[in-house]
Amino acid sequence: MHPGVLHRRFLNDLSTSLFSFVLPLLPTSEELNVKEEVRGLIEKLIKTLEPSARLLSFGSSCNSFGLRNSDMDLVVLIDDPNATIEPGNFVESMASLLERETNFNVKPLPRARIPILKLELAPSPALPFGIACDIGIENRLAIENTRLLLTYATIDPARVRTLVLFLKVWSKRRRINSPYRGTLSSYGFTLMVLYYLVHVKQPPVLPNLQRIMPMRPMEEEEVMLEGKNVYFFDDVETLRREWSSVNFESVGELLIDFFRFFSHDFQFNNSVLSLRAGQLTKESKGWVNDIDVGGLNEMARDRNRLCIEDPFEVTYNVARTVTKDGLYTIRGEFMRATRILTQRPDRAVLALAELCR
Numbered sequence: 621m622h623p624g625v626l627h628r629r630f631l632n633d634l635s636t637s638l639f640s641f642v643l644p645l646l647p648t649s650e651e652l653n654v655k656e657e658v659r660g661l662i663e664k665l666i667k668t669l670e671p672s673a674r675l676l677s678f679g680s681s682c683n684s685f686g687l688r689n690s691d692m693d694l695v696v697l698i699d700d701p702n703a704t705i706e707p708g709n710f711v712e713s714m715a716s717l718l719e720r721e722t723n724f725n726v727k728p729l730p731r732a733r734i735p736i737l738k739l740e741l742a743p744s745p746a747l748p749f750g751i752a753c754d755i756g757i758e759n760r761l762a763i764e765n766t767r768l769l770l771t772y773a774t775i776d777p778a779r780v781r782t783l784v785l786f787l788k789v790w791s792k793r794r795r796i797n798s799p800y801r802g803t804l805s806s807y808g809f810t811l812m813v814l815y816y817l818v819h820v821k822q823p824p825v826l827p828n829l830q831r832i833m834p835m836r837p838m839e840e841e842e843v844m845l846e847g848k849n850v851y852f853f854d855d856v857e858t859l860r861r862e863w864s865s866v867n868f869e870s871v872g873e874l875l876i877d878f879f880r881f882f883s884h885d886f887q888f889n890n891s892v893l894s895l896r897a898g899q900l901t902k903e904s905k906g907w908v909n910d911i912d913v914g915g916l917n918e919m920a921r922d923r924n925r926l927c928i929e930d931p932f933e934v935t936y937n938v939a940r941t942v943t944k945d946g947l948y949t950i951r952g953e954f955m956r957a958t959r960i961l962t963q964r965p966d967r968a969v970l971a972l973a974e975l976c977r
């Protein structure tokens with residue numbers, strides 16, 4: 621058979637295999653129901669401490685990039701402007717309350733940079749893996765970036781969700797999704813995929829939601845929250861009606877090209893990935909990691925090896941956890957993935973299995 625035909629067939633196969641790979645890894649409706657019940661129960665208890673408190677989910681339980689048995693990310697929002705609440709103290713009060721009233725294993729971290737409460741529930745028949753949950757206080761930006769990610773997913777769920785979910789599974793299986801061990805968070809990998817779909821792919825698969833300005837097309841729209849501009853175009857109905865991508869590449873093609881781009885083309889040494897603004901230089905952001913920057917110690921230099929700008933907290937490098945070794949490993953994994961997907965054009969299922977081994 622002609623090599624071109626074989627390649628076509630492999631790409632079709634790869635896309636089908638990606639869908640089938642991801643499907644059984646999605647959370648069951650039972651799991652989602654139990655988690656929602658747990659959220660409601662904790663919220664009720666927290667309201668006895670502060671009646672205007674609400675408990676909201678963020679992260680993968682509601683950005684549509686959730687995998688089965690993933691952690692719950694929760695945040696307490698206090699609506700009463702007259703309530704004076706110090707996050708560390710509130711974490712301590714919640715800890716004693718939940719210790720008393722629930723079966724959760726409770727671990728408060730009230731003096732962390734961002735005070736949180738960690739909860740764990742032992743496995744049960746309904747939840748064979750138990751529940752692990754982090755509760756933060758007043759982190760409203762996390763709610764906004766969760767909504768941004770969800771809106772991107774909603775525009776083209778088949779391609780966007782499949783790619784992100786696959787990348788999450790792959791990065792976990794290949795052990796490069798551990799911010800505490802020098803690699804990158806799921807949030808970081810998700811931003812990389814979205815960056816690629818908005819800014820790298822031509823024609824783009826996704827529009828830049830932070831740059832669609834329907835009201836005053838010549839000016840920048842601004843919605844301020846905690847001193848950050850959190851504006852993005854979130855009118856999904858209008859988007860569906862008025863925006864459609866003219867990029868028709870299959871999810872398999874996009875995956876291979878994603879790996880190829882981050883193996884060969886992206887300039888890790890001097891570029892910053894910005895979902896908001898495209899490719900920026902480290903220099904322009906002051907995120908330099910050269911040895912010759914005087915006075916910076918080893919730790920400080922390691923903070924800007926990989927640079928991913930947060931969509932709203934633009935002075936914040938989401939990939940600050942990635943060390944020199946971590947980046948070396950991640951780049952090695954991108955190359956390995958490219959190699960497997962381009963040199964194994966027989967069975968796509970086998971290529972995916974090998975990729976995630």
Ligand code: GTP
Pocket residue numbers: 678679680681683685686687690691693761762763765766788805806807808930933937938
């Ligand atoms: P899994 O837990 O692996 O399923 O993925 P996840 O989608 O929940 O991602 P992750 O746990 O990495 O992050 C959860 C949420 O926390 C994200 O959706 C963000 O809202 C927020 N978050 C995580 N890391 C950062 C960070 O470095 N900066 C900011 N601003 N927010 C973050």
Ligand code: MG
Pocket residue numbers: 679680690691692693
């Ligand atoms: Mg999470």
